[in-house]
Amino acid sequence: MNTRRGLSLSTHVLDTSLGTAAANLKVTVHRFDDESQKWQAVRAKQTDPDGRCNVFEQSEFPSATYKLTFHVGAYYVGKNLKTLYPAIEILVDCTDDQHYHLPLLLSPYGYTTYRGS
Known part of the structure; x- marks a missing residue:
């Protein structure tokens, strides 16, 4: 039986600047594919009214390097x-199941x- 917990992000x-949560901000997620050496689109989501976004839950995606793109240009236009910054990209190495x-x-x-945390 596989008891792998999986990772979540x-x-x-x-x-x-406004002292508030950034609601309705689009976040796009890509995973780096070691074989092709290219970024692959995973999904796009929006932050909730509290500025939170569960990008993915446990066991949905493999351990890898991920890129989160925060579309702040469109947010500030609104x-x-x-x-x-039209967009902010954060790369994160998610290699452990956590x-x-x-x-x-x-x-x-x-x-x-x-x-x-």
Whole structure:
């Protein structure tokens, strides 16, 4: 019997310039294919009203390197604000069967990320 728990990936986006969660922000996920040496689209989701997004749940996807693209340009257009970043890409090496949580603290002219819990 396979007792592999699998990995899961989530994010939480906070707009520090407005002091709110970044709701309805599109997040696109790609997985790097070692064989073809290319990025393969996995899925696109949007953050919920609290700025959270479960990208995928346990055992849905294999261990790999993933790229999360946060479409912040469109988000800020919706807020009638300019931004330096049309998109922010975060690459993460998800090689262990565990939960990966990647918060993004966002403003029109800066951002930071870290591994959360």
